[in-house]
Every structure is written in C-alpha cells, then in structure tokens.
Amino acid sequence: MDSAEAYVIVGGSAAGMAAAQAIRERDPAAGITVLSEEADAPYFRPLIPYLVSGRKQAREMTLAGSGPYTGRDIQVWTEARVTAVDCKGQRVTLADGRQLGYGKVLFATGSRPFLPPEIKGTDTEGVFALRTLADARRMAKRAETTRRAVMLGGGLLNLKAAFALLERGIRVTLVVFSPEVLSQLMNPSDALLIRHALDRAGLEIRTGTAARQIVGDESGVCAVGLDNGDEIACQMVCIGKGVRPNVDFLAGSGIRIGEGIVADRFTACNQPNTFAAGDVAVTHEPVSGRPIMTALWTNAVEMGRCAGFNMAGLPTAYTGTFGILNATQVADMPFVAMGTVHTEGVDLEIHRHASAEAYRKLVFDTDGKHLVGAVLVGDITNAGIYRYLIREKRDITTVKRQIVNHQLHYGHLLPI
C-alpha cells in the first residue's frame, strides 16, 4: 500500500477503532493501520472492572467483531508506541525505531490516570489507578491477598473499582476529599439516594478528607495516612483522581496543544492531514460552545467516527458533547447525569423531586424555555429524550409540564 494513501491511527481504543470502522464503511479497500501502545488488542475499556471482580474474562471484552466493529482488514499493531510525529514528512516514529508513512493520521491516544504529586508513595506495589486491562490483571492478582482496600477519590471510576473489590469479599473504604461522592457529576444533595445505596452495599465512605501518604513494607502497601492523622491499614490502594491527555509524543511536531489536542469542528488539527478524537482532544460543549475535555467512551466513539468520515473525504461536522453524560448503576441505584448539573449559586430554573426510591433534578435556563441539564436517580426512563432536547436546544415550552413531572414521551414531540 502506498503510504501517501494509507490511514494511520495512533491509539486503538474507542476513538481510534470507531474511526477505523467509519473509514472502512466509506472505503472498502483503503489501508488502515492502528498503532496501540498496549499489549492487548483493542477491548471495551469500561468492562475492565469485571476482570477484577472475576465476572468476565479478558476475551469477552474484545472489541473487534463486537457491536458495530465489524470492518475487515483493519491492521492493528500492538506494543507499538509512537514517540514522534513528522508532519512535514507525513510519518510517525515508533519506540523501536520503525517508521510509518501516512496519507492521513488520527491522534486518538486517550488519557492516563492522574496521580496527585502531593500523595507520597504512589509507586508502592499494590497501588493502582485502573485504566488498562494490564492494570486490571495486576489488580485481580493483588486482590487474592487483599483483605482491605482503600480507594482515593469518589468518582464513578473508583466506585466501579470499589464494587469489583466488594464483590470479591474485600473490605473497601472510599476516601473522598469532597463533601460527597460523585461530586463531578452532581451536587451533594442530588447524590443522597446513591449514597444510601452505597452504604447499604457495605462500602465505607469517609468524606472531607484526603490521603497524605501511602505506607509500604516488603509486601507492598500496608497503610494509607490521611490528612486528619488517621491511618488505615490495607493491602491495596486505588487512585481515581481524574485523567490527563496523552500528548507527550507530539512534542516538537507542530501540532497545537491546549488542554489537549486542539481540533476544529471537522476534527482536524492545525497541520495538514492530521486529526484528533476522543479523550485526548479538546472538544466543545454544544449548549455554550465552550471548549471542554471529556473522559467518556460514548463521546470518544462519536468523535472518532466523525473523524473517520472526515479523513475518508466525507466532511462531517462534530456537534460536540456534554462534559457530563453519564449513565450507570451503582449498587442497586441506576442514574443518569447530563449537561449542566452543578447548580449551586447559578442563576437557573431548577425543578427537584424526591421520593424514597427516586430523585430527579431538571435544570432549565433562566428564561425557562430550554432544558440544559438533568440528574435522574432511581428512575431513568426516557433519559435519551431529555438528552435530545438539551442537545438540540429545543424550545420546550409546550412540553415543560411533562418534563417536570417526568412523564415526557416521544409522542409529545410529534407534530400531530
């Protein structure tokens, strides 16, 4: 294959593989090479907690051939880390010295866990930040000899990891600096039902406190010291303190980096024939247009697919995404958080409804004509319709009562 026509994709996960699939749908014959630093072939990253709990095997997480990922002849090179990009010569250099020319290249290198430098001892054995299948394997191994684990950070990822360990019968303590869990996704008062569900499930939660240091001995981690002077004895620590984009390999390439890789509305970077998508890319929020970074599988796929179409010559504008667009179930409590959900001290019209089983908060703009955010806990029926209304900035005046009462259905929106 002539490299002037070849597609090279750096990063073989949500964004990279979605792009490869989109290119293949447009062009049955194009050469597509995906370069991935990991030793594992592409997999569904959000499933890795199931390897820790033992509910799934790694082979059940394989991406190629599952869902929409059916494209043929997509070459995936594993253990292929890109260390430099030459935008003039249109080629990438791998860690082992190999070089590969491209016609068009996509940067979909995602993100890696952030390890706060103020916490000492994060390099101790038995300390994890769950991101890759390799991490999950190591964590599962360590779990065999772990009686108690301490999770630092109260985000969704750490909660998922916490539940995987609870399922294995390990005692788990979650240490959260914020006043409540999931502070990125909702206000403390919105999280009440979820907190009860976590308590019922046996998760120990300590809020308003942070870890100072991780203490180790010859068997690895043995305790965590907190800023209030407490020390918790444990055999495992899991850090969930957010992620940072993988952009180091672009040093000196001329690719513009802001908070992440800067891409335009058509997912293109500032150099010819270069594109970016997924966790690594700066995108924009559809309601306000503000630049944001996201850490969402759904967004990485959507943007990756968009980039693939653009690379294959079908101009496709990326409409952006909400920074918050989460659905999941923790313990027995399903919830969805999307759009503008932090409403403390903001001038917005807010409708809340709480019962023993369900809670909802619907956020409208100041004139009350547009839905801008929603938190649904317990009953998430028709959440997708709300997402649609927020994203399309629909005037909701005629269906506002149905929204507030959580009775909206698609029939209400039909022109009948």
Add this chain to the structure above:
Amino acid sequence: MTQPKEIFVLTDRCVGCRTCTIACAVAHSTSKTLFGAVAETPRPKSRIYVEWAAPAHKVPMVCRHCEDAPCMHACISGAIRRTDDGVVITDTDKCIGCWTCVMVCPYGMIGRDLERHKAYRCDRCPDRDIPACVAACPTGALVYQTVPAYAADVRRHASGEMVKGKGS
C-alpha cells in the same frame, strides 16, 4: 437477499387498544401463549408502547432501528449490533445493564428489565414472518412493509422527525 421490511406507524388509525403490547409481550414470553405469559415471572415485557398525547392522540411507538443507531455506537460493552436484515439487536449476554443506550435513545424505546438487569428492545420478531404487534393490530395502525426503492429516504425521514441535524 430479501428486501428489508420495517414497521410503520399510522398514528391516525390507532385507537389505543394496546392489543399490540399484549401480543409483543406474549411473543417474547417463554410459553408464547397469553395464559402462560401472564403467569410467568419475570413478567414478559412488551417492546412496543402506546402512549397518549393531548388532545386525544394515541401514539404507538417502537424502536426505529435507526440508520446510524446512537445506541449501537454508544454501547460500552459491544452488546448492540445490526443484523444482516438491518435490525438493531441487543445481545443479552453481553449487556451489563449500564443503561448508556437508555441515555442516548432519542425516542425512549429501550426498556430496562430490572429483574435480569438487562436492556431490551424490539427485535422485529426474527422467528415470525410478520412481527407479533403488526399481526395483532385490529385497525391497521401498524404496517410491516417491504421497503421499496425509496427505503433510505423513508427511514431517514422517519428518524429525522426527531433527530434533526444529528451531526452525521
């Protein structure tokens, strides 16, 4: 390959009798009979919904098996795929009940089976010539048609009613 068929809804013909929802639940039950189905636990679930919209409209609603199905691309476990017949299906074994599909379906057509902790939706009754809901509808409000040459346009129009300007 046979022409793909789709379920079309003629809202002005629907009288809201919900025969379709019963037929759907029965078709997706273990016993496949009405008497057997009502006794089953978990209760067999309908994948078609009939809602009421003011002033007096009855609106049958069912999965559109959208062209660029948002649920399929959003799924974080690879459980949703399109069959050769163009039907978007959820693989129950792969589904982990994270409800991401529920969050992105603009029609609200994905159900949650709380007993099994799995998402479910219309599968167009793969073992039947005509989907159970269509066969049962007494007023002709549901139509199962061989999609003619303008299929793509019809489908785009059908989903375009709500999903206008979806980016791609």
